[in-house]
Amino acid sequence: MKKFMITYLLFQIIIPNDTLAIVGENVITKNDFMKRAEYTIRPQYCNSSNNIDKKIVLNSLIAEKILAAECKSELDIDKKRFLRGITDQAMRRVMLEDQVNSNLAIDSQIITDLYNKSLISYEVDFLSFSNKYLDSIKGALETEKNFTDISRIISTKPANKKLRFLNSSKKVQKELFNKERNLNEIIGPIEISNNEYILIKIINKNRIPIISLENQKKHYEDIKDNYIELESIEIRKHQISNIMSDKKIEFNKKVFLKLANYYYYNNDRKSINLEDILFTLDNKQWTIDELIQLNHFNPLIFRESYDNISEFYEQFKLGIVDIIQNHYITLKAYEMNYSNHPAVVKERRVWKDYMLASYKKEQLINNYKFESNSFDNEYKIIEKILNKELDALFSKYSDLILIDVDMFNKIQLSNIDMFAVNINQPYQLTVPPFPRLTTKINLDYGVKKDL
Secondary structure, three states: OOEEEEEEOOEEEEEEOOEEEEEOOEEEEHHHHHHHHHOOOOOHHHOOOOHHHHHHHHHHHHHHHHHHHHOOOOOOHHHHHHHHHHHHHHHHHHHHHHHHHHHOOOOHHHHHHHHHHHOEEEEEEEEEEEHHHHHHHHHHHHOOOOHHHHHHHOOOOOEEEEEOHHHOOHHHHHHHOOOOOOOOOEEEEEEEEOOEEEEEEEEEEEEOOOOOHHHHHHHHHHHHHHHHHHHHHHHHHHHHHHHHOOOOEEEOHHHHHHHHHHHHOOOOOOOOOOOOEEEEEOOEEEEHHHHHHHHOOOOOOOOOOOOOHHHHHHHHHHHHHHHHHHHHHHHHHHHOOHHHOHHHHHHHHHHHHHHHHHHHHHHHHHOOHHHHOOOOOHHHHHHHHHHHHHHHHHHHOHHHEEEOHHHHHHOOOOOOOOOOEOOOOOOOEOOOOOOOOOOOOOOOOOEEOOO
8 A cells, every 4th residue: 555654743654545534643544434334333323324424433433542542541451361362363364364465376267267167057956964974975975875865864855956156155166166067966075064064966057148248247257256265265274274284182081071061061160170281282281271371362262053062062172273273373473573564553553442442431421420320321421421521632632633524525334234243253343343432523623634
């Protein structure tokens, strides 16, 4: 991204081209504005797309920066751990994104081949089954049992579906559309999740041509985007595999079951010894306490849901494996100095400012404790307490605030509530929650100029 330098008062700030506002040493870009407005649920008092609500959104983001600057308190231990975890996750993401950008090679011939294969629509019968049937079904395939015989193994009738490339899962795309299939051909088993497989039989197929040039171009771009996504996934897997190569984890079964039961039967917990050896990795014995220390910065996430204790054990073990894997990826990111990467530094600052501003908000409300107790909802507290406090602070910081009004006026917001999350990540929010700080509708402070 092209950057240039400006000197404003006592600060020398590097600002990107899409800078919407500057608050002291902080930059709010158009992208920041859109994410905080569109990737979280906005409160009812500013959730429309009109210009007044847009001003409330900008005032709220600027108020957050002001309150963070005003807050003189330190984050408590839980918030410090949360911030460390968010930072570590950002480092892993940015490092792997850089690896993808460095290694991704777009092969136009492969995209053309995929485009041609994607024009085929398959009508299929398919069977879904769990891991416990896998060996039996593989054995049946080796002895050339037909699809009906295989369905009897799992006592399930085949389901029927039409599949095209772009409406299929990534794993089905990879296994089914890697070549043109024949009628009655059986494909699989295909692992579609940790404990779920499918077996596919081709019933019928049709080639569906795309007539208009415009639609052909759009379909080609969709196929290209899909190809890039698939290649990116493979590159990430390869990079993680390199980091984790030669690392084998061996669980102490007795201690693992004791720890797993401790969490599963959480209404009748028996004490556990934190110094018990839970597993061995890289010739090092790991205690339960050492895992808990990692868990402070990397909450345990289950890959799949579970219905019984046996499935819980499996998911609990995989969750521990993911914590350990993230630990080693994070170490690699620190080794490569990703803690100082601009994207990581910014993400950490955004989350820290959100937490500091939230703490300062509570302090301000507590200063009106008797009055605030008489208000029965947050909106009234904002209207009667926070607006008054923030008006004074907007005036105090006015000379340190610049706003690109021309850019602001061109921004279009949606009035549809959206909520973006990072699936299967320890910290799932992509941005902090919307800062519920002010209902101010005027931009009557700061310097308005083209940046």
